[in-house]
Amino acid sequence: MIESQLCQLVGIKYPIFQGGMAWIADANLAAAVSEGGGLGIIAAMNANAQWLRQEIRKIRTLTQKPFGVNVMLMSPFVEEVAQVVIEEKVPVVTTGAGNPSKYMKAWNQAGIRVIPVVPSVNMARLAERSGAAAVIAEGGESGGHIGELTTMALVPQVRDSVSIPVIAAGGIADGRGVAAAMMLGACGVQLGTRFLSATECGIHPNYKNKVITAKDLDTIVTGRRLGHPVRQLKNKFSRRYAKEEYNMAISDEELEAMGSGALRRAVVEGDEENGCFLAGQIAAMVHKEQPAAQIIEEIFDEAQAVLKEAGKWVK
Amino acid sequence: MTTFERVEAQLKEFKDLNPGELTMETTFAQLELDSLDTVDLLMACEEEFGITIEPDENLKTVGDVVERIDSLVAQKQ
Numbered sequence: 001m002i003e004s005q006l007c008q009l010v011g012i013k014y015p016i017f018q019g020g021m022a023w024i025a026d027a028n029l030a031a032a033v034s035e036g037g038g039l040g041i042i043a044a045m046n047a048n049a050q051w052l053r054q055e056i057r058k059i060r061t062l063t064q065k066p067f068g069v070n071v072m073l074m075s076p077f078v079e080e081v082a083q084v085v086i087e088e089k090v091p092v093v094t095t096g097a098g099n100p101s102k103y104m105k106a107w108n109q110a111g112i113r114v115i116p117v118v119p120s121v122n123m124a125r126l127a128e129r130s131g132a133a134a135v136i137a138e139g140g141e142s143g144g145h146i147g148e149l150t151t152m153a154l155v156p157q158v159r160d161s162v163s164i165p166v167i168a169a170g171g172i173a174d175g176r177g178v179a180a181a182m183m184l185g186a187c188g189v190q191l192g193t194r195f196l197s198a199t200e201c202g203i204h205p206n207y208k209n210k211v212i213t214a215k216d217l218d219t220i221v222t223g224r225r226l227g228h229p230v231r232q233l234k235n236k237f238s239r240r241y242a243k244e245e246y247n248m249a250i251s252d253e254e255l256e257a258m259g260s261g262a263l264r265r266a267v268v269e270g271d272e273e274n275g276c277f278l279a280g281q282i283a284a285m286v287h288k289e290q291p292a293a294q295i296i297e298e299i300f301d302e303a304q305a306v307l308k309e310a311g312k313w314v315k
Numbered sequence: 316m317t318t319f320e321r322v323e324a325q326l327k328e329f330k331d332l333n334p335g336e337l338t339m340e341t342t343f344a345q346l347e348l349d350s351l352d353t354v355d356l357l358m359a360c361e362e363e364f365g366i367t368i369e370p371d372e373n374l375k376t377v378g379d380v381v382e383r384i385d386s387l388v389a390q391k392q
Contacts, residue, residue, distance in 0.1 A: 098350050099370055120351055122358045126370070147351075227349055 002178075002300050002307070006165050006188035009133060010092050010113055011066045013037030014300050016178075017136070017167060018292070019192030020070020020094055021144065021278070022046070023267040024203055027055040029292070031062035032200035036293030041068040041094060049080035056088045068092035068115075073100060086110040094136060094190075097145060099123065101130035115167070117190075119147025124158045124166075134165040136190050141171030143193050143231050143280035146221065152184070159185030173282035175302020182307070193280040194299075198292040204270030207277055210235075214283035223259070226252060230259075233277040237262060318364075318381045318388075325359045326377075339378030356380075364388055 006015040016038040018030065022045035030040030040063075042055045052069065059067050069090045071081055074097045082103045085093050093107055095116040107114050113133040118124040124135045137158040139151025147154070151170040159166050168181035169190035181189050195201060196211045210233055220238050223230045225245045232238050241258060244250050259276065266275030290298075316324075323337050329352055343353050357368045360380065366387040374380055 099354060101369060102371060120355070122354050123351060125358070126354055129367075130369075227347075 002304055004165075004182075004187035006134065006167065009165060010039055010068075012039050014296055015167075015188030016296060016299070017041060017068070017094070017169075017188065017190040018195045019142075019144075019169065019190050020044075020068075020072075020096065021192050021196075022072065023263050024196065024201065025070065026202060027058040027062060029195065029198060029201045030067050031059050032198060032292035033195065033296070034059075034063045034065040034067045036291070036296040038292075038296050039066060039068055039092060040292075041070050041092075043070045043072070044075065044077075044081045045070075045072050046075045046077065047081075048077045049084045052081055052084050053088060056084070056090060066091045068094055070094045070096060071100070071103075072096050073098035082106070085112060099126060101126060104130040104132070117169070118158065119149065119154070121157050121161045124162050128162040128164050132164060134167060134188075135162060136167040136169050137186070138190070139168075139170030140221075140229075140231070141281040142169055143219070143278045143283075146170075146229050146231050151181070155181065155184040155186050171281055173285035175299050175304070176306055177282070178299055178303035179306040179310070182303075183310075191299075193283055194286055194295060195292060196279065196283075197286045197289050198295060199289055200292050203267050206270030206272055207266055207275075208289060210272070210277050211279050211283050211286050212288060214279065214286070216281075216284045219279060219281055219283060226255060230276075230278065231280060233279050233283065235275070235277060236273040237276055318384050319377070321363055322360060322377060322381055322384070325356060325363055328359065329356060337377060339376065339381065341377045342375050344375075360384060366391060 004015045014037045018033040018040050020041045020043040022043050025041055025043040030042045033040035044052050069085050092113045100116050108131045115134045116127040116132055117136040117138050127135050137155045139154050140146040141151055155168045165187045167188040167190050168186035172189050172191055173194050178189050218234050219231050220234050221229050221231050222241045262276035265271040266277045330346055357370050361368055364384050
């Protein structure tokens with residue numbers, strides 16, 4: 001049994017969060033992860049308060065276990081979403097794409113455990129100072145919006161700079177990754193890509209299939225020119241986008257417009273040519289569709305075996 | 316050194332600035348500082364001035380930062 005302070009902090013059996021993936025992490029997936037002993041997270045993404053409220057009420061019909069909501073700070077609806085998580089008494093809020101300190105006081109007063117995703121040491125320090133219960137140090141191996149540092153470099157640096165629990169994210173697929181994250185100083189992990197293959201994950205079958213068949217070099221980072229780098233699977237869309245980034249005849253606005261709606265085309269329509277299939281570098285380590293609970297158990301069985309074996313290196 | 320000059324010195328860690336380029340009206344957006352850079356800059360200023368600055372949306376220009384620092388330093392004394 002692998003247990004850490006993160007389990008007590010948010011009331012979960014295994015110290016694992018499911019990432020708040022836009023368009024993907026809904027009440028169904030989050031409920032399956034929470035039922036499986038981890039923390040399922042609903043992505044508020046760019047959705048409004050009404051949509052989020054429905055998802056929160058839905059997850060409560062599917063599980064009694066704790067869950068979280070990921071608040072995307074650059075969302076046009078962030079103010080109303082920040083209020084909904086209070087009104088609906090969401091136990092855990094993770095945040096992405098910015099500095100959440102503005103909302104921290106109200107969330108903490110409402111008894112919410114606030115756990116920001118941080119890509120740097122100073123963001124982690126700021127989060128701790130503003131009242132975060134823990135931080136998620138996410139390295140650039142992950143899918144979707146990424147930071148500059150890798151998980152291997154970021155996690156120990158964040159560990160050394162804050163005293164709140166650190167959760168590692170980015171590049172973790174299995175029990176070996178969990179064991180390594182713990183050696184780097186994390187007390188838990190957040191996985192996104194691995195849960196794309198969960199039976200309860202409602203993405204288009206083409207998306208799932210692309211993840212399951214992906215190989216090691218099949219992800220690409222686009223969007224650096226616009227200052228928002230994004231990791232996704234290689235396809236016609238991402239290759240064309242990567243090329244156009246170097247085309248100075250195309251304005252930033254046109255480039256931005258090219259990306260608009262592409263994630264929805266992947267998730268909902270399964271459009272293999274024009275969709276943006278976000279996935280992390282470990283997509284190649286995802287081999288089959290299986291229930292979320294089984295994914296979690298498998299990961300922690302392996303992590304336990306790996307950690308027990310670790311003593312063999314010490315002579 | 317004035318507060319402005321000390322902030323300018325911190326900023327030079329992040330940006331190549333020509334002499335006279337930076338004014339009190341220069342915005343973070345003009346400097347192309349993203350939220351991570353801004354937090355790094357403010358934390359560097361915290362160390363320089365021995366204060367704690369809470370980043371918020373009212374801090375948009377170099378002048379905003381200079382004024383905030385002056386007021387925090389005055390409070391401390």
